[in-house]
Amino acid sequence: MGQPFHYQYLDVDFGESLQAMTKSLNLVYDSDNLYYWKSIDLSNNTLTGEIPQNMVFLAGLLNLNLSHNHLIGEIPFEIGNMTSLESLDLQMNNLSGSIPQSMSLLYSLEVLNLSYNNLSGSIPTGHQLQSLDDPSIYSGNPNLCGPPLKMSCESPKRDDNNDSNSKHAGDKDNWFYLFIEFGFVVGFLVVFFILLLKRNWRYDYFRMIDSGFNWLHVLTALALERWSAERA
Structure with missing residues (x-):
């Protein structure tokens, strides 16, 4: 079980307008369109633990910003359920594991930032993700591979265990043939000396x-x- 996701509720009177960070921009929502604003911005806090799995059921959420915290664990596997998401910012955390393939289902996604985590594996393919071709959104994750990064996922990794097993198998074969040759030579010499004497x-x-x-x-x-x- 991962550590719980800790945060505090803050009761604020927004008044007639609200300034919020969304799509990497500081936008101001006035009283006329504030009702339609659906966003969670908990960036630049000291949040710990894992991202709650239940968060993927917020299908109407437009903006999710959890950057610059201390979050661990993996990105929720079913994050693709958040079909209305236009902006996702998870940079500067300690997230690990692979990027869920379901993220390719976020057809409304316009802004993505997963930089400076511990993510690994191949970057999912999909029409919407392929349009987000800025490598900087994945920077700081040295174990990620695939477009738009230059690191290819097709380069085979050397398996030291297989190399070691192959070497031992080769040594056994060499000893086997050596014993056969030694036995042949000994047998020939025995017959030769018997016939000689x-x-x-x-x-x-x-x-x-x-x-x-x-x-x-x-x-x-x-x-x-x-x-x-x-x-x-």
């Missing part, structure tokens, strides 16, 4: 070889004679 065995051995050659010669001659007869 035992005259009777040596005669019998060569007599057996001669008989073998004679038998092979007879078989070859008979085969050739049969083959010639069939051809005729």
Whole structure:
């Protein structure tokens, strides 16, 4: 379980207008359009813990700014449910993990900033995210890869474990063949010295070889004679 998301409620009388940071701009909402303003701006506080998972059900939210805090954990997996979101600013936190693929469903998103966190993996693809092609919105996350960043996700990472296993397997094969060659040499020398020292065995051995050659010669001659007869 992650740490709870801590924040304080602040009761403020906005009066006839309100100045708010949205889409990376300081905008002023007057009394006529303040009713339609749907935004959460908790930036530049000391918020800790993880982003609440329930926040993804705020489907009508237009602006979410949680930047410059101490948030940890991952970006909610179902953040794509916030379909009305036009501006999302999560920069300068300690968020980790990958960027959810569902973020590509934020078709209204015009401003995004995920810089200076600990995010990793490939940046999701999608029509709306591809239009946000400024690499600076992902800067400060050295383990991110894919467009619009220059770091490619296709470069294979060296697996030291596989290399080590392959090396051990190769060593075993080398020892196996070495033992086979050693056994062949030893066997040959044993037979050679036995034949060298035992005259009777040596005669019998060569007599057996001669008989073998004679038998092979007879078989070859008979085969050739049969083959010639069939051809005729």
